[in-house]
Amino acid sequence: MFVRGLKRKCFDGEEDIEGTLAGIKAIPSYNLQRQSLLDMSLVKLQLCHMLVEPNLCRSVLIANTVRQIQEEMTQDGTWQMINTQSTGQASLDRLVSTDILCRSSREQAEGKHIPGYSTFNKDFEGDQAQGSSETMSTASSVQAPRNLQSNVWEMENPQENKGNFQKSLDQIFETLENKSPNSVEDLFSEVDNSYYDLDTMLTGMMSNTKTVHCDGLETFSSPTTATSNSNCKSDLNELDHIVEILVES
Amino acid sequence: AGFGNLMQDVLWCFSQVKGTIDIGVTEADIISTVEFNHTGELLATGDKGGRVVIFQREQESKNQPHRRGEYNVYSTFQSHEPEFDYLKSLEIEEKINKIRWLPQQNAAYFLLSTNDKTVKLWKVSERDKRPEGYNLKDEDGRLRDPSMITMLRVPVLRPMDLMVEATPRRVFANAHTYHINSISVNSDYETYMSADDLRINLWNFEITNQSFNIVDIKPANMEELTEVITAAEFHPHHCNTFVYSSSKGTIRLCDMRTSALCDRHAKFFEEPEDPSNRSFFSEIISSISDVKFSHSGRYIMTRDYLTVKVWDLNMENRPIETYQVHDYLRSKLCSLYENDCIFDKFECVWNGSDSVIMTGSYNNFFRMFDRNTKRDVTLEASRENSKPRAILKPRKVCVGGKRRKDEISVDSLDFSKKILHTAWHPSENIIAVAATNNLYIFQDKVN
Numbered sequence: 001m002f003v004r005g006l007k008r009k010c011f012d013g014e015e016d017i018e019g020t021l022a023g024i025k026a027i028p029s030y031n032l033q034r035q036s037l038l039d040m041s042l043v044k045l046q047l048c049h050m051l052v053e054p055n056l057c058r059s060v061l062i063a064n065t066v067r068q069i070q071e072e073m074t075q076d077g078t079w080q081m082i083n084t085q086s087t088g089q090a091s092l093d094r095l096v097s098t099d100i101l102c103r104s105s106r107e108q109a110e111g112k113h114i115p116g117y118s119t120f121n122k123d124f125e126g127d128q129a130q131g132s133s134e135t136m137s138t139a140s141s142v143q144a145p146r147n148l149q150s151n152v153w154e155m156e157n158p159q160e161n162k163g164n165f166q167k168s169l170d171q172i173f174e175t176l177e178n179k180s181p182n183s184v185e186d187l188f189s190e191v192d193n194s195y196y197d198l199d200t201m202l203t204g205m206m207s208n209t210k211t212v213h214c215d216g217l218e219t220f221s222s223p224t225t226a227t228s229n230s231n232c233k234s235d236l237n238e239l240d241h242i243v244e245i246l247v248e249s
Numbered sequence: 250a251g252f253g254n255l256m257q258d259v260l261w262c263f264s265q266v267k268g269t270i271d272i273g274v275t276e277a278d279i280i281s282t283v284e285f286n287h288t289g290e291l292l293a294t295g296d297k298g299g300r301v302v303i304f305q306r307e308q309e310s311k312n313q314p315h316r317r318g319e320y321n322v323y324s325t326f327q328s329h330e331p332e333f334d335y336l337k338s339l340e341i342e343e344k345i346n347k348i349r350w351l352p353q354q355n356a357a358y359f360l361l362s363t364n365d366k367t368v369k370l371w372k373v374s375e376r377d378k379r380p381e382g383y384n385l386k387d388e389d390g391r392l393r394d395p396s397m398i399t400m401l402r403v404p405v406l407r408p409m410d411l412m413v414e415a416t417p418r419r420v421f422a423n424a425h426t427y428h429i430n431s432i433s434v435n436s437d438y439e440t441y442m443s444a445d446d447l448r449i450n451l452w453n454f455e456i457t458n459q460s461f462n463i464v465d466i467k468p469a470n471m472e473e474l475t476e477v478i479t480a481a482e483f484h485p486h487h488c489n490t491f492v493y494s495s496s497k498g499t500i501r502l503c504d505m506r507t508s509a510l511c512d513r514h515a516k517f518f519e520e521p522e523d524p525s526n527r528s529f530f531s532e533i534i535s536s537i538s539d540v541k542f543s544h545s546g547r548y549i550m551t552r553d554y555l556t557v558k559v560w561d562l563n564m565e566n567r568p569i570e571t572y573q574v575h576d577y578l579r580s581k582l583c584s585l586y587e588n589d590c591i592f593d594k595f596e597c598v599w600n601g602s603d604s605v606i607m608t609g610s611y612n613n614f615f616r617m618f619d620r621n622t623k624r625d626v627t628l629e630a631s632r633e634n635s636k637p638r639a640i641l642k643p644r645k646v647c648v649g650g651k652r653r654k655d656e657i658s659v660d661s662l663d664f665s666k667k668i669l670h671t672a673w674h675p676s677e678n679i680i681a682v683a684a685t686n687n688l689y690i691f692q693d694k695v696n
Contacts, residue, residue: 056446
């Protein structure tokens with residue numbers, strides 16, 4: 001797994017995170033339970049998008065639960081703590097990648113205003129629905145879940161979601177075969193061969209990375225992720241760090 | 250231990266069971282709706298495979314008084330087929346979500362059946378005579394050579410074996426973007442409504458290419474969506490009044506005379522939340538899965554995940570009665586959330602006199618609550634209790650501590666065996682209980 005190699009290099013905030021975690025561990029079981037409920041909810045929401053046509057009532061109820069958890073986490077500071085860590089945006093990344101899965105394709109916007117990330121944070125309002133929105137993965141805010149919500153039931157364009165998902169999977173496969181351009185190879189020089197395994201790919205790490213250097217890969221026009229897996233929490237931290245590096249360059 | 254009689258002398262007995270006993274259940278055979286017609290003569294079921302099966306009660310015979318009118322298959326037809334929505338690249342399931350009967354106005358029977366997107370009006374009629382003696386064609390239907398015909402005769406009707414045919418008379422399509430969860434026939438018998446997650450439409454039975462939108466809760470910005478419509482029903486007597494329930498545990502009563510689009514409710518029923526019971530699952534378990542007017546029209550009954558509530562139409566701030574269906578699940582909500590059982594939509598029904606209410610639970614249990622005596626009973630629909638006229642023994646779930654001999658512990662409950670759909674005969678103590686792919690019919694004991 002490529003992340004293993006990178007972890008050695010880049011995880012600056014590791015000790016800080018551990019220190020903070022020790023603080024949170026004052027009430028471990030409640031927070032753990034809450035976190036696992038959050039993880040479970042996010043997985044459920046993604047699963048709905050993989051099915052034929054999700055049950056809207058169920059999606060709404062799950063999304064409301066996610067929002068409740070997020071609000072509580074914001075209130076008791078747990079959310080903030082996670083936010084302030086430089087690379088420790090674990091749950092947010094998870095939410096972000098969930099959103100990437102859920103949102104309708106930007107290129108299919110065709111003049112229709114797709115809220116995307118735009119509504120949850122005033123700063124981002126209105127001008128985020130652009131093609132090169134991969135930078136958004138670093139700009140995720142506390143209210144990313146709201147975006148998640150919007151796309152969970154944009155049933156007006158479910159075909160976009162489903163079609164987009166399919167298209168993104170196709171693009172992943174295509175890109176694999178193409179032997180990606182140099183930029184990719186440089187980055188992934190330490191990558192394990194298992195990187196190209198289907199499993200690895202579908203756990204979303206690969207696509208997250210790919211979204212970053214979209215300019216180098218013409219085959220990729222929309223960011224995707226097949227599934228975001230809560231087990232990739234730390235892996236996503238690393239990805240986010242990579243994203244930051246590449247964006248700055 | 251007595252049988253814990255419900256009403257004074259009602260003992261429920263097994264009557265019949267329909268469906269196969271196979272260990273592996275074909276998904277298409279799973280019953281998704283059950284409904285008696287207005288006289289109780291007919292009992293319709295819909296399944297996941299889009300089929301409707303109608304049972305008819307046989308005439309009671311003096312020779313066999315204990316066989317109090319058994320239900321036998323009367324008609325079977327394919328109501329809905331799976332479809333593919335090419336615009337959205339999505340399949341439309343053929344599962345029958347609801348069946349509602351129209352009151353009988355002539356010799357034929359009419360019912361509405363709906364899947365997620367399309368409502369159909371079916372006519373079920375009998376044919377027991379056929380004409381014979383045509384002039385232009387012979388008995389096999391082949392045309393005769395006109396030059397060979399030398400005389401004319403009048404065709405006569407001769408008896409034939411009874412044939413029941415179902416024909417689709419109207420198809421009400423393309424009016425719902427979201428999934429239809431309810432249909433309800435208006436007391437004027439000229440209109441009906443269909444409700445999906447976000448909208449309710451009013452139809453005239455004669456007009457299939459138009460419907461009026463009477464409720465629309467879709468927000469302009471879908472990101473703001475936090476509540477959906479879960480069920481809707483017309484008042485049994487007032488053709489201008491209907492109610493709809495939501496995923497947030499509220500019920501709105503609307504009057505169609507006030508405006509064309511009933512976005513503003515006339516009454517709003519909501520029980521204040523109990524802060525001591527608050528959890529992350531509070532909202533989910535408050536979501537109403539079914540709403541039913543009493544026959545009298547004075548009350549509405551709602552079902553949420555753990556309770557059944559009865560509301561007086563004149564009191565909006567809280568229900569007048571609350572019944573715990575399976576409160577022992579309250580401590581298991583996280584597991585039930587994980588396995589999705591918390592999203593199961595149980596229905597509820599009134600008996601003919603509105604004195605008893607019934608709803609289903611897990612492990613093929615179903616519960617009845619007597620509103621007058623405040624007693625309740627748990628019964629089970631299972632093949633083990635399926636001897637003819639066998640009296641059903643009340644079941645009990647043991648919550649903790651020592652489990653008695655006949656009790657079952659919460660952890661032993663089978664959550665795959667859920668009774669979501671039940672029906673009560675309009676005037677007699679006959680109930681139909683759908684247990685996955687089997688339909689059980691229970692009657693009260695004839696003394």
